[in-house]
Amino acid sequence: MINFREVYIIVEKKNKHIVVIATLDTKSEEAKYLKDLISERGHNPLVINGGIFGHxxxxxxxxxxxxxxxxxxxxxxxxxxxxxxxxxSAMALGVANIMQNLLSEGKVDGIIAIGGSMGTSLGLKVMQQLPISIPKIMLSSIAFTPMITPESVSIDQVMMQSVGDLWGLNRITKMALQRAAGAICGMVEEQKKEDAGEKPVIAITTLGVHNYADYCKPLLLGKGYEPVVFHSVGTNACEKLIRQGYINGLLDLSIHELVNFVCSGSIKGGEEKITAACEQGIPQVIAPGALDFFTWAGTRETLLQNFRHRNVHMHNPLVYLVQTTPEEKKEIARLLLERVNKTNGPTVFLVPLQGFSRLDREGMPFYDPAAGKEFAGVLKQGSTNRLVEAVEIDAHINDAVFAEKAAELLLEKMS
Incomplete structure (x- = not known):
């Protein structure tokens, strides 16, 4: 007997619209091969030529x-x-505009781009502007080279390295194209449509030196929310999802990107940190998590000369942590205030007076008992927005009571 439900599921997973982007003046043969592979899997490829010359x-x-x-x-x-x-760059703008039109018409279920440096720059630029609901793959001959920076890659896309240069079809390039086709087809087939009845999402930012997320998650789940944790390492993933409307509330308890921005550390993302929630007006609780240090990616010997006299802690062989100075902490507070004073939504600063990370406790390398009071003082003196309040708590940021207070304050604002 035919199982019509299984047939329906199989059919539903096929006939997806997959956009293929390539510079056909140099990658025509490869793009055609990729298009045919996608068609063979039962999907509808739509090829966009971003090339400048040739036929x-x-x-x-x-x-x-x-x-x-x-x-x-x-x-x-x-x-x-x-x-x-x-x-x-002009062609990338044109492709991006076309993609937005296709999105509005419901004609994009996934996207794949192929190329060398030109095709990769084109594909990456286009993918950065697409929502995370669209699976993305960039098959590139320069995927894992210094030419590709973290900032140039969309937070949710897959980068695939082509072992051989995409310079005609051969057994090596065919293998790469076959895997790329299989990957994008599998991704669109498994992508579930969003359910309007799903729980509201609360984002939590954190680092490995914090454990408050372990306390906050069950509290939020018990109140009917879906917590999503973000690693504060400069991807701007949380900010992007806020702007795309995925996040309903924010526990921004690690401001590590902002600290690195002020102190010239290795972590990026400080330019956008805090801004998305303020612009969108979603309720947020902000704490100065990891205010006590910035990150240096490299060995101790590569530290800039003006940092070498400071307390330095080896987090692991890849990363050193450098203690921030009292003046840097105040500068970070002032920048934080400058951004939050523009917020359109209810905001609470929650300042733990007993320390900002696992390394900021008595007996640990970055302990500074006066920092909490000094930071809170700057916030209270400089706040000009009636939607913003500052709360002190006589606890360490990793204490359960801190997490409970943070969750409580956010839930109050969301209600």
Whole structure:
């Protein structure tokens, strides 16, 4: 007997719209092979040609002339640019605009791009602007090279290294393309549609020197919320999801990106830290978690000269932690205030007076008993937004009572 439910599930997982982006002036043969592989899996590939010159060996669904027009140019104008960097940037804008139109029409279930340095720069730029509900793969011959920075890669995409350069079809490049096709097809097949009835999401930012997330999660789950934990290592993942509307409330209990921004540490993301929740107006509780140090990626010997006299702690062979100074802590507080004073939503500063990390306790390398009071003082004196309040708690940031208070304050604001 035919199991119609199983048939329905199989059919539902097929016929997905997968966008293929390539510069067909150099990657035409590879793009056609990839397109055919996706079709064989029962999906609908849509090829966009982001190339600037030359002709394709097949007709793409959207050619480079249409891409140029979507960027407000003609293809001849772009071809006349003196620099290839300016030209590929214009094509990236055109592809990004086309992608937004396809998204609004419901014609994108996944995206894959292939290329060397030009195609990779094009693909990465486009993928950064897409929501996390769209699976993304970049098959690149420069995936794991210094040319690719963490900031250039979308927080949720897959980077695949092509073992051989994508310079025609051979047994090596075919293998890479086959795996890439299988990966993007598998991703769109397993991507579940979002359920409007799912629990509201509360984000928690943290580091390995904190354990408050272990206390906060069961408290939030018990109140009907879904906690999602973010590692404060500079990906801006939390900020991106806030802007995409996935996050309903925020326990921003680690400001490590902001600390590194002020102190010239290795962790990026300080430019955007705090801003998304303030702009979107979602309720938030902010604590100065990891205010006591910034991160240095490298050995102790690579530390800048002006940091070498400070307390330094080896977190692991890849990372050293450098203690912040009292003046740096005050500067961080002032920058934090500058951003939070612009918030559109209810915000609470929760300052633990007994320490900001596992390393900031009596007997530990970064212990500073006066730091909590001094930090809270700056916040209270500089607050100008009636939506913002500052609360002190006589506890360490890793104490259960701190986590309970943070969750309690946020739930009050969300109600």
């Amino acid at each position: 394709s060996t097949f007709t793409p669904d959207i050619n480079h002339g249409e891409v140029a027009e979507a960027a407000g140019r003609t293809i001849k104008e772009i071809q006349s640019f003196k620099g290839e960097g300016e030209a590929i």
